[in-house]
Amino acid sequence: MRPPQHQFDPRVKPWWRVQLAIATAVPAVPLLVLGLLIAPARPWLLGPAAAIAVIGLVSLAALPVWWHRVHRWEVTDTAVYTLTGYFWRTWRIAPMSRIQTVDTTQGPLQRTFGLSTLVVTTASSAGAIKLEGLEQDQAAALAERLTELTDATPGDAT
């Protein structure tokens, strides 16, 4: 099986970095503040804070680049095809004729980076296929194209 053709927009890397930074800061900053305020417990609070910060910084530097290389997507005239994960690789293929809804979503963070997520659902309860981190105009264009293509197929896609 060949991997899907496209990588996500390079801007996903700063977007992922901000997400990781937030995920690191949420436990680390309170620990830091408490550690500065409560002198007797300082080593017990600053130690974990430092550990979390180091792990956070390392993943911040390495993971987004890694993910950007690993996650791929492709939309052809007949199917939506994605590949995610490296240690647990998952390829997903949904034929155009079975797609029920196509949505785009954009969170506040994504908006600042000009990204958006394309969500493709089928009638299966196995979950939607998400293309997270497409350039927003491209996502809108894709959604439009997919909607046109799926509207052209009759039936209730089950």
Place this chain on the structure above:
Amino acid sequence: MSDRPTEPEGTAAEDLAVQDHAVEDPAAAEPETPWRRLHRDGLKSTALYMAGVMVGAGTPAAIALASGTSWPIALAWVLPGAALVIGAVVAFEAVRLRTTRYRVTATRVEMHTGLFFKRRRSLARERIRSVDLAANPLERVFGLTKVKVGTGETGSGSGSTTEQTLTLDSVHRTEADRLRQELLRRGAVASEVDTEGRLATWEPGWLKYAPLSFLTPMLAGIAVGAVFQVADWFGRGGLPVEITADLVEAHGPWTVLGVGLAALLLLGAIASLVLQGEAWWNHRLDREPGGTLRVRRGLMIARSLSLEEERIRGIEIVEPLGVRTAGAGRLDVVAIGLKTDQEGSDLSTLVPAAPLDKTLAAAEAVIGPLETGLAPHPRTALHRRLRWAGATILIAAGLATGAHLLWSMPALLSAAVVLAAVSTSAFAVWTAFDSYASLGHASGPRYLVSRRGSTRRATVHLDRSGIIGWRIQQSVFQRRMGLMTLDATTAAGKGHYAVIDADEHEILDFADDTVPDLLRPFLIREPVGDSAE
């Protein structure tokens, strides 16, 4: 009570007029189908039911009160209280029955209900996929039946299942039957008429498989929990433990353990027998005109499920370990709109645990000839399972030695711990071989077949045209062993059915053959090209 029925009558009539105005859809209003009401005997059944509940709840309350004060005072509290509750529920029910209207138009099923908060439900008839009838013993006395109309929107996204079903609680038996036939009639033209008739009939002898099901240990566990709960209600939560300790003192630990376990399992087996007997008594599986399958069953609660065959995407033959050792299995249906997610739900079961040849015959009657020659999976799949067993053994051994190092245990407990570790290890190894033996897949003219599992061995026959996508998974460990898991997603049943740990090259060709043109554009025919990282 005497003037109550007249009052809602007036509001209900107004209500009706308003609702008819409110119907904007000209297509639905045109034929002017009359509105129908729920059956008024539902009130009697509710009153009797509440009276029963009140006797059940009131008696202990009265006893408890009387032990503190005296009988007249206790009754003076409990009787009016019970009357009040019964009255309130019956009054509420009377209003509900009076204000609920339903009708079946050419295109929709509509139901309006509520006095102050009006609810209007409307289902498109073309979306109806199942009609489920059920009657408890009280309702049967009055000839009543609950009708549940399902559209079975299983897709993810908004709209829970409750929004997609419409329940008429309750109508007369003949009306329920009429509704069932009318609502599922529309496919009549397209279906093949030559295959009507009985597909499977339950035999009382099949009840012997009931104690072998996983219900037995589960019910035994529930019984133990219930004993503690009841003891706790009376403020004596420790009592069961004390009694057990006394028994151990009197008869020795091994006797108590052995007899206790045997008694509990016997209790569980009887309970399981009773439950399954109630659920499956007089079970029949029929194919009815218009291309519907109908399952009828039940001793106390009469159940009937009608399923449009157009919505069936396959079947699953399920052989849980206990039942399998007796050479039996059950038949489940993989259908759109029947949730099979919850384990223990028997809604999708067409034939309960029965001798395997009977189950297979029923399966063939439902979907046609079954594909039997399943391709085995590579030996590496067995090695993978043996590694899991090895990990289990290491953990069990570690826990057992750890426990011995940390605490000095009496000989009895020590023996029990060692025994548990050894039996866990043996079971893990056996499971590895058994689940490998279960693995298999095939692709027939119409169905994809996949078999897997040891404690719950299941063979799914999934309609190839019902596959709406692939999810292919490979972990690092699988990649090293050249294995791959192919998951077929579908709108029916549990949503996806997997062929696990198959050969990575063979399975892609298999997927390509099963659903033509879906995977093809993404395949590289030279397997060497893929391994380049």
